[in-house]
Amino acid sequence: MKPLMILPLLACTLLLPGALFAQDVDSLLSALTTPATEYASATFKATRIINGHSIKQMKARQLDFRIHHRFGEVRGGAYELWGLDQSTIFLGLEYGVTDWLMVGAGRSSYKKAYNGFGKFRLWRQSSGEENMPVAISGYAGIDVQTLDWTDPQRENYFSSRLSYIFQLFIARKFSEELSLQVTPSVVHRNLVPTALDENDLFALGFGGRYKLTSRISFNAEYFLVITPGREGVEKPVDALSLGFDIETGGHVFQLMFTNALLMTERGFIGETTGQWSKGGVHLGFNISRVFTL
């Protein structure tokens, strides 16, 4: 009887404090190096999916110099070298003030427009202790068109040059390859061409990327204008863009085909006229160069 009672005791001594076995070492180290909450990173390669902003922000002290360029419509044919004779350009400087706040300013050649914006992180996608299936960020921007007044005779107000843009980015990185984003958007234009045009345009953006290699991804983006057009006024065409992100060191090149000529929200949501079915498509590219200040 007695020996049998000692056996469990013997077993216990093997688990004495201080005694640690190989598999315990592994699990101990593993526990120490596994973060409680893991945040999704690099949901998109650039701060733009194609025309519209992505969930990605410049981190603190990162400056992004952007050159966006769109050629003319492909339907111009050989005479226009399929649009390459024309060009519309946007230049931007965008900066990460903190990891959660990014500000930017830019200028578009179309209507000599300046824009400024703030983009702020609300929630990050995370798993583990803190679980959040999607990332959410907000965006507020202002657009100032400085083109000479079409009718200098009438009383023109500075406020007529302004538009305001508000967006929410709701994104999820489903896997290393696939990320999708929904972008509810409002564009408020202080002055519209005719009394029949809506001042407020509501739109819903859909975008995504699929990584083909670690440095190249295929991107697609669609902005659905929800605000119904009034009778007698042409509704803006929904912007559909397809393209590739190519990353090389500190640069990201984005090559795309899009029916939107304009590269800011006011433009591609509210003033897109090109139609894919009629060859109203532009070849274009964005170049992003990031500097650390």
Next chain:
Amino acid sequence: MKTAIYLTLLLVSIAAPMQGQDKFLCKNGHIWFYSETPLETIEAHNYTVASVLTPATGDVVFQLLIKSFKFERALMEEHFNENFMESAKFPKSDFKGKIVNLKEIDFSKNGSYKAVVEGDLTIHNRTNRIRQNGTIEVKGTAILVKAKFDIAPKDYDIEIPSAVRDKIAKTVAVTVDMTYEPYRK
């Protein structure tokens, strides 16, 4: 009589693991690497390296999270994880080895000892056998381990595209700086 035998067995079984399995733990070890070319200097630090050292057997085990390497430039850090280390696929790196010259190190006496460590280093899911020199310093109840060695990214199947080849050194200098305390469960 039988009781006496079992008692002896019991005592032995207590004593043996106590002596042989005394372990030292480091939770926040520091490992950093440095790459220098005329075009670019790259430096990244990981302050959350975990390691267990067993003086009696000379066993050393290290483990670290690749994503815990912090760079000065956020973009570099992103590329390091996304493109080079593929840290979503291979989140951790570890080393399992032994102190080869255990006889020359007296863990019960304060002092600095030269140590030779040999073992398997796994980075980017590729394991290589390495043998490196370092120093072990016994300081009261603590054990300090320092080592410096070079590793070549290509030995660990880390692909470096031609566009950045001139910016990343062929061999990267790795520095290890650990402080161990006796481990109590």
